[in-house]
Amino acid sequence: MKTLTFFAISLAGIAILAAPAAAQLGRRGGSDRFAQADSNGDGVVTREEFKTSRSARFKQMDRxxxxxxxxDDFGRILKFRPEAGQRLDDMLAEADANHDGSLTRAELDHAPMPLFDRADTNGDSRVDAQERAAAKELTDNLRAKAKR
Ligand SMILES: [Ca+2]
Ligand SMILES: [Ca+2]
Ligand SMILES: [Ca+2]
Known part of the structure; x- marks a missing residue:
């Protein structure tokens, strides 16, 4: 009975992780980050929106x-969901300033936003639909090249 309970709890944990992961699966780490960040849905992602969305992701991942x-937050889930581990690694690579494998909120708040900066080609701290499309094209091209 005990193992069954544990299994149920594990499944629940996986389900929680699966929802955002599924939303990201299409274009992992790419333009969907902007779609998620556009909280007022006007097609423009401001630096603030992007930052807020990253902070929400942090809260979600600090299980x-x-x-x-x-x-530590993922433990055995990483075995079942390697893409969750990939997301974790991506986030650490982006923001873990002291490289201790643990991302604190302070580190996150001071972390650069390379994805945003790369997409914001005119540097007005807003990524509009056009810039998003261009960034997506760039990512797709890189991915296509990587496949070759
Ligand atoms: Ca944690
Ligand atoms: Ca750290
Ligand atoms: Ca811009």
Missing amino acids: NGDGAVSR
């Missing part, structure tokens, strides 16, 4: 609520 995102 044990200790104020930092690390492998």
